[in-house]
Amino acid sequence: MSQIREFSEESSAQGHQAGSRGMHKYLTFALGNEEYGLDILRVREIIGLMEITNVPKMPECVRGVINLRGKVIPVVDLRAKFGMTRAPDTQETCIIVADLGNALMGIVVDRVREVLDISTEDIEAPPSLGADIDTHFILGIGKTKDKVVLLLDVEKVLAFDSQSVVIPKLPATKEV
């Protein structure tokens, strides 16, 4: 009996240690040729591309809203958000549902790759890429044996403040 307890304590201590050393799991996905990662704890589910209801007058990166089993959640196109050219939807295109704490939000990506273990030691601070490229939503750059993954700060990527959402106050009907 006491052995069992010792064992369980030990194993939980190990788990704890591993956590503090920062072995984190990331879900990686592709946009074009680049590979990005999201903290797996923020990912609620991955769903195939479904019909998206367009919401008029939203910025291009907001594709619209979907019905996720009765919940209406917004869907953001990361390609558009990052200023990449829009790719045609394929079989592999899918929506990652991210949990922002108070809300869910869908992210359209080209395809999901895998779940990667990356320890904090292998994550480098985001490089400064000059004034043209905004890196504030990059958490860091994760390195594994064979590749480099841009780790995204899900909250910052999906934060739509007054600067990123430009909704015209009045519809443009001047020419009417």
Add this chain to the structure above:
Amino acid sequence: MDQFRMNELEMNVDVASTLVAHLDEKVDTDSVEIVRTIMQRVAVDSANPETVRAHAQAVVEAIERAASSDAPEDSMTRVTRALDTLQDDVRMLRLSFPTHETSVSQRQDPAPPDNPSESAPECQLSGPSSVAPEEACTQGPCENSPPAAAEAPTEHARGTYLGFEITQADIIDFVAEAQECVTLAENALIKLESDPKDSAALNEAFRCFHNIKGSSGMLGLVKLQELAHAAESVMGRIREGSLGCVGFVSQALFSAVDVIRSIVRQLKDPSSLELARTSSPEVDRLTQSLWDCLSVSPQRSDLESRARSMSDAGVRPPGGCIVEDSWSDDREPSKQRSDEYVRVRLGRLDSLVDLIGELVIADSMVRNRMDSLGIANTGLASSVSQMSKIMRQLQETALAMRLVPLSGVFSKLSRVARDTSRKLGKDVIASFEGEDTELDRSIVDEISLPLVHMVRNAVDHGIEPPEERLRRGKPRTGHVLVSARHKGGTVIISVEDDGHGLDRAKILAKARALGLIGAEEPDDQAVYRCVFHPGFSTSEQVTEVSGRGVGLDVVKKAVDNLRGRIDIETYPGKGTRMCITVPLSMAIIDGMLVSVGGVRYVIPLHAILEALRPRPGQVVTVGGRQELLDIRSNLVPLIRLRRLFGLPDDPGNSSDSLAVVCSDGSGQCALWIDSLIGQQQVVIKPLGELFRDVPFLSGATVLENGRVGLILDIGGIVRLFRER
């Protein structure tokens, strides 16, 4: 007396009350014997406090009487009450108990080791301590717990009291129960004002204070408990008949209700538990003044001497001492209530309603698919239609569960009318009709504040002072009537007074001064509607009650939020009636499905006036840009939704396109759509933060094909075009 004894005492009393609770009406000699034995143990155990012993004795006497009595039902109530008193005593004893080592074992293991900040204050509290528990609880966590720990969204401990873990759920339960009690007590007190001999109301008020006393003790809200205890004692004396529920006694009880309510409201934020435990001078003063009530000379002369001797000796009637000599013939109202209602957490109910909404959508998807596949299996078809029928019923039942009667709000209004009229020195009777009318709970919550403003407004601005009323040949007492009734899918609540009515000239002058109305001669409704404008008041002096110009605009805003309407009727010299029309439920609306640019949108049906296909020449263009639709020489702005949504104009095929004329109550607009699809009930879903700034959408819904449909905000569209 040591800790062990204390525990044993508590356990014994619990055992006895469980036993008695299971006795029902039959009292056999065996159980009497058991209770007697237990009570003897109790009396011996609690060698010190005399009251416990006396009450234990009372229990034995009561159960003996019950065993020999031929009306067992009646006497069992007495046993239960005697036991309740005893339990209260034990609880009080517990509170004054200095140490609580043994109770540590009853707690769960504290916070995980990686979170020392959270466990620290608990350890201090629950560990063996020489500090009196009261002190430890009121001061310990306040000073020791870092703010981070206090704000952490933990479902677990919110602290401990006497070593028992108090969870957030405990607090929520307490708040729910106490709120109910406070409302019931208030209603009872109001009833007692008109009929001081109403025994049901007397018992109700007593029971409510008693319940609050008990449950606040469990959370360690000592000050609240003392206050409820004092109020209960006063109520007990009133019930005995040795104290009248009049004048300052009644006032003190009303104040007690208010203070208890405000403390309870504060507790809605569970982190304020510590705050609520600390004493405040206001509470202490009120408690004292309640005790003072007990020492006033009683009305009935035969009780006078006894009461005086009690107050002379400085004896405070302890907890439930009323019980001993006031075995009145009252019933136990709580029993029948608990049979009829189950208290369910609102969140659970909401998710149930949501899920059923999903089920209904899934059902229509199944039927759609069957239709499109052309399945001609009659057996399957009839099963599916059977299922749909049940689903509809299920949905109706679930929605009905959210409906609550307006009576709770109305009782608050009667209090408002009473207080306001007193403050203003007016004589006003408020009466109510249709308090059984049921509305969705969220609407009832939202509607309560506007109604308070309306009643206050009616008493302050509507009803004249008594002298003026007499001069005008009206009865001295003014009358405010609040009534509610169903009409179609809506509920109409009206507040009417028999005062002097709205002064059209005065309002018009003020409206012109504020620039709300131009030089033209407006119609009556347009004038009266000005009173809902923020900051609008014709009252010359700002009183404590109203006249600041806030109030009616709050009413308007709240009613707008509920997608409701407000109308004013006024008769100079005779009175004013304000009617609020609100939908029965916020969750479901009747909608008209329309198509714009291949996407389906929902227009709330209640906003639609008509749909028409404009003839050539019916559309006029003003200033080269804004189109207006001429509907029977009424010009309404025509809004082409395709252009509003930034879509290209419909290429040619405009045979289906229609203009839907809509109104939000304050203005009209005509929406140019591609085609009309049909009418449908839709479940409203929030659209979320991201779309907060989109002015023309009010929400979303899931359509029967599983896709999201967007609900148009007619008010928002009207405003959009009025601003230009």
